[in-house]
Amino acid sequence: MLAQVEAAGFSDVRGEWVPINFTVQSCDEYARMRRERSAPLEARIAHFPSDRRAAAWRAVALAAQAYADADGIVRMENAAFCVSARR
Numbered sequence: 001m002l003a004q005v006e007a008a009g010f011s012d013v014r015g016e017w018v019p020i021n022f023t024v025q026s027c028d029e030y031a032r033m034r035r036e037r038s039a040p041l042e043a044r045i046a047h048f049p050s051d052r053r054a055a056a057w058r059a060v061a062l063a064a065q066a067y068a069d070a071d072g073i074v075r076m077e078n079a080a081f082c083v084s085a086r087r
Contacts, residue, residue, distance in 0.1 A: 023074070026068075
């Protein structure tokens, strides 16, 4: 990725992984958060009947249970690769 940024004419290109941690109060809240931030996915399933779309998001909430603690709080650790450069 850094080489592509340099090839686009940028200099002093740097990249680093930045930790991203999500904490939400429930699996359902996690599914709502993902839905709000997943417009491309929502668009891809927009033609599905409403019951199938709802089932898909219930499946997301169900999968989040693997990250929930005994109180139901969902914690997920992730990372984002951030790039900075000068033109």
